[in-house]
Amino acid sequence: MRLATPSGFATEVFLLEGPDRELLPEGAWTLVGDLRLREAWVGAGMPEPDHALWVAVPEEEKKLRTVIPWLEHWASVPLHRDATVVALGGGVLTDLAGLAASLYLRGVAWQVWPTTLLAMADAALGGKTGADLSAGKNLVGAFHSPRRLVACTDLLASLPERHLDNGRWELIKTALILGEMAWALEMLQEGPVKIAWVERALAFKAGVVHRDPREAGERRLLNLGHTLGHALEAASGYRLLHGEAVGLGLLGSCLLAEEQGLKPFPPGFLEPLARRLVPLIPLIAPWPDCLPLLARDKKATHAAGTEIQCILPRSGEPAVQRALPPQAWESPHARLLSLLHQETVRA
Numbered sequence: 001m002r003l004a005t006p007s008g009f010a011t012e013v014f015l016l017e018g019p020d021r022e023l024l025p026e027g028a029w030t031l032v033g034d035l036r037l038r039e040a041w042v043g044a045g046m047p048e049p050d051h052a053l054w055v056a057v058p059e060e061e062k063k064l065r066t067v068i069p070w071l072e073h074w075a076s077v078p079l080h081r082d083a084t085v086v087a088l089g090g091g092v093l094t095d096l097a098g099l100a101a102s103l104y105l106r107g108v109a110w111q112v113w114p115t116t117l118l119a120m121a122d123a124a125l126g127g128k129t130g131a132d133l134s135a136g137k138n139l140v141g142a143f144h145s146p147r148r149l150v151a152c153t154d155l156l157a158s159l160p161e162r163h164l165d166n167g168r169w170e171l172i173k174t175a176l177i178l179g180e181m182a183w184a185l186e187m188l189q190e191g192p193v194k195i196a197w198v199e200r201a202l203a204f205k206a207g208v209v210h211r212d213p214r215e216a217g218e219r220r221l222l223n224l225g226h227t228l229g230h231a232l233e234a235a236s237g238y239r240l241l242h243g244e245a246v247g248l249g250l251l252g253s254c255l256l257a258e259e260q261g262l263k264p265f266p267p268g269f270l271e272p273l274a275r276r277l278v279p280l281i282p283l284i285a286p287w288p289d290c291l292p293l294l295a296r297d298k299k300a301t302h303a304a305g306t307e308i309q310c311i312l313p314r315s316g317e318p319a320v321q322r323a324l325p326p327q328a329w330e331s332p333h334a335r336l337l338s339l340l341h342q343e344t345v346r347a
């Protein structure tokens, strides 16, 4: 099924069960694929182009040094400027392959075939590509939209449970940005992820990134949960997965919003949200470890980093943006921990 996207949107978006070779590029193409997916790809009757690269890239290797051998490989083939790169994998691989496609010959076309729930629901759409620097995540990158996004849900069959839960947080984030409490609550329950949720999240994100491709305004809303989330993720030494950190960041944002005088969230929402996060308690860094990371947030608005752009959700209403000092997160961080401990006692 091809999803409806705004007119003139840079990426055609497909949500399918199994992979379809008809959606591969028509002309010359090559592949950078996650080695874990090779069997499933070939097993589904999908072709392996000459000079395909099958790689295993852990989050710690989301670095510029990882893409240099890919670029050298393409130049030695050689891959010409009319060729298309197909990226098959999770967000780490697709962010890097998109970055490599943006760099090679100053930019060749690419397609993204996301294989994790997180990449399907979020990372693969919107044209942000990138790599990490020692100072922080995604500090280098380019906006380079893929021509086509093909999400094949059958490929999720091999994805470990923890990564399915991880991707679910980006879906819950979408519901909270919209203020759609019933949808958010539905996703907080146990039970399998529904394809309709992914479809809805993709359609929402396509609209936002189309209106604000360079994150000058509205697109910042997609960072809901990411300010505290990124700090917790880094402070855990990346033992927290990205989506898990976003989940903690979402709860923190609900508490911060309330402290900022916005409409409070009812216990009937905060409790199930906290319950889902309880297993992450051992990975939550203490406040003093988070503060310096918040202060150097990529989205800091002022030169001295005195204020950071925070996205605040509201129960039943769309989220809003507010510039706040990093210290504003201290109390939500403490309350978040205490809510999670309360849920442990209840369980």
Ligand SMILES: NC(=O)c1ccc[n+]([C@@H]2O[C@H](COP(=O)([O-])OP(=O)(O)OC[C@H]3O[C@@H](n4cnc5c(N)ncnc54)[C@H](O)[C@@H]3O)[C@@H](O)[C@H]2O)c1
Residues within 6 Å of the ligand: 034, 036, 037, 057, 058, 059, 062, 089, 090, 091, 092, 093, 095, 115, 116, 117, 118, 119, 122, 123, 124, 125, 126, 127, 128, 129, 137, 138, 155, 156, 157, 158, 159, 160, 163, 166, 242
């Ligand atoms: N570009 C963006 O807008 C954007 C948005 C959100 C997140 N991201 C980035 O996404 C990255 C996280 O992506 P992720 O959560 O997909 O993690 P990931 O890419 O590390 O994949 C998770 C693990 O699952 C494996 N895997 C992938 N697909 C599989 C499958 N179908 N079956 C079995 N195993 C599979 C991978 O090999 C890896 O070990 C982060 O680096 C984050 O910065 C980017």
